[in-house]
Amino acid sequence: MRADYIAPVGERRTVALGDGSMVELNTDTAMAVDLQAGRRSVRLFRGKAFFQVTHDPQRPLW
Structure with a gap:
C-alpha cells in the first residue's frame, strides 16, 4: 500500500491538501492523493475520512 497520509490506530489526523482542501482522517485510516x-x-x-473540498470546477475531485 502506498499511502500519502496515515492516521495510526488510536490517533486522528487533519491534513491540508495542496489545493486548499482539508481532510480529517479517523483512526486507522490510510489514503493516497493525486x-x-x-x-x-x-x-x-x-x-x-471527512473532506472539506475547495471548489474548483476546472479540477473535479474523484
Whole structure:
C-alpha cells in the first residue's frame, strides 16, 4: 500500500491538501492523493475520512 497520509490506530489526523482542501482522517485510516492540473483524486485504502473540498470546477475531485 502506498499511502500519502496515515492516521495510526488510536490517533486522528487533519491534513491540508495542496489545493486548499482539508481532510480529517479517523483512526486507522490510510489514503493516497493525486493532484493534477485537470483533476484531483483520492484513494482511501482503509478507514474513514471527512473532506472539506475547495471548489474548483476546472479540477473535479474523484
